[in-house]
Amino acid sequence: MTYNFTVSPDFNPNHLSGWFIFNTWLQKAIGEGIHLELFDDFDSQRRAIADNQFDLIYANPYDASLLVREKGFLPLVSPQNKSDEAIIAVRADCPAHVVEDLKPGLRISSTDDPDVNMMCMIMLEPCDLSAENTVLHRSDTYVIVAKNLIQGDADVGFFLEETYSELSNMIRSQLRPLVQSQIQVINHVLLVGPRLIHMRETMGNALMTMTQEEKGQGVLESLGFSGWETVSEEDTEFMIDLMDTLED
Amino acid sequence: MVVDMSPDDLIGEHREVLLKYHDGTVRQVLVTDVETPMPDGRLIVSRTDPQGLITHVNQSFIEMAGYPEEELIGAPHYILRHPDMPAAAFKMLWDTLKENKKWHGYVKNLRKDGGYYWVYATVIPNIRGGQLMGYTSVRRKPSRTKVREAEELYRTLS
CATH class of the missing domain: 3.40.190.10 (Periplasmic binding protein-like II)
Structure with a gap:
């Protein structure tokens, strides 16, 4: 068998x-x-x-x-x-430096990874952001999420920490982690x-x-x-x- | 055993409050106005037995509560209860859990140093083979808007 x-x-x-x-x-x-x-x-x-x-x-x-x-x-x-950890990243030149700098209408780029999306949405809660007042765009891969950020098509990107750290140096140099989970x-x-x-x-x-x-x-x-x-x-x-x- | 709080552990000016818990225990707590904000991206995790005695805490719990792990394990979870939290909120929590349902709400917790921290807490009964084995509680950073709403609501409750 x-x-x-x-x-x-x-x-x-x-x-x-x-x-x-x-x-x-x-x-x-x-x-x-x-x-x-x-x-x-x-x-x-x-x-x-x-x-x-x-x-x-x-x-x-x-x-x-x-x-x-x-x-x-x-x-x-x-x-x-x-352990599975998640990162919310922004473009390197983004004016936001803490989650509280993010505002309603936020454009999010993510994959359909359910646990990463859940962890990242939890990290947005302190600034009163939720599915109701943000715009979520789903992409097939984390590389496309990164490209969406770099090209200005999204304000933040949701990443699995492991995948973010293995993006190429050229891509990562154009991004910046805003907040990272430490769930462990x-x-x-x-x-x-x-x-x-x-x-x-x-x-x-x-x-x-x-x-x-x-x-x-x-x-x-x-x-x-x-x-x-x-x-x-x-x-x-x-x-x-x-x-x-x-x-x- | 639940011991009274000690002025030696405090930071800042404090007031004294006598708290009576649901099991009849009376404890003198010392309270300051110093808030410790919950860090981004963290979860405070703890587990208790069915009687509410702590069996497991993670590092974030230890840091936010301000107690060493050895003082937490075996202690009743209510040692974190802040006198500003109304008894009615905890009654709702226990009424929900007794029906084997998940409870969530905004909670002001008391630190060992008399300060406080606000969390969005979720408590879930641990059911194994149909038997209640204890409870898992997970707390995360709350929205300040929701905290302000909770403060107003709790002032109206006893």
């Missing part, structure tokens, strides 16, 4: 090939066939998840809630020392679904010993990770509760 694996579409494009390398490594490590399918957007992936097409998902915190509480997925691991307890998590749950312990052991073998280390590097850390069911439940508190 071949199992199906997918990755949250907010993965860093620089690490696209890394996920295929990881999938090859994982198949060898557990002796099972796994097909990796990547999506360009969240909606297409969510439809496939709703259709129960996947057995292994590297999920963003937002989707982890649905997968654990409604689809019977269980947590395996999270990347070590890698929200992160992506690798979840295993009901059809593959019998391999949970085997996969967990293989993932946690990756750093001890040369090949495993190379695979982790291709993903931009230093290693994995075990995630308990309670850790995930806590994160889901926390995400729930942020939704309104």
Whole structure:
């Protein structure tokens, strides 16, 4: 039997090939066939998840809630020392220096990354900005968000911190972070679904010993990770509760 | 155990208030007019057991409340209650939580040094296998407009 694996579409494009390398490594490590399918957007992936097409998902915190509480997925691991943080950035010459400098009518450029958008909208709350008095323009990638800012088509851009820091120097030199989240307890998590749950312990052991073998280390590097850390069911439940508190 | 606040911990002039909590505990609190603004981008996170005793706090909680972690763990969450907060607001909180529903609202919290900080707080019951295991509370930087509205409303409540 071949199992199906997918990755949250907010993965860093620089690490696209890394996920295929990881999938090859994982198949060898557990002796099972796994097909990796990547999506360009969240909606297409969510439809496939709703259709129960996947057995292994590297999920963003937002989707982890649905997968654990409604689809019977269980947590395996999270990347070590890698929490999800968000940045609201402006053009380098923007007169705004703190969030309170932003005004209603603000033009926002963002991707459809749900947890980044939620964190960034929370960071706008102190200056009474919300979906009601801002204009949101959705773009396909963070590079396009950056271009919208540089070209003056948007006042602020929402970024995943990791992606912002990996924008080219030329792009970043034309931007400036206005505010950055320091939440520290929200992160992506690798979840295993009901059809593959019998391999949970085997996969967990293989993932946690990756750093001890040369090949495993190379695979982790291709993903931009230093290693994995075990995630308990309670850790995930806590994160889901926390995400729930942020939704309104 | 809940101890009275100490003048040694205070910054600035203070007034004394005797607070009586819902469990009958009485505590003398010392209050100043010094506000500590909530930093941008931070979340204050804590967890309690079903009785409201603190079991987990994050670094932002420690910094904003001004207590060392060892004084917070095991203490009732109400040690942060500011005397300007009306009992009615907390009654609404607990009535909502008892129905296993999420509560949110604007809260003025009391620091160990007698100062205060305003937050937008959300509290959610932690249900595991149908059982209440405790509560998670997440607080974030509030809008000043909403804080002013809350101040006016709370002055009218007892």
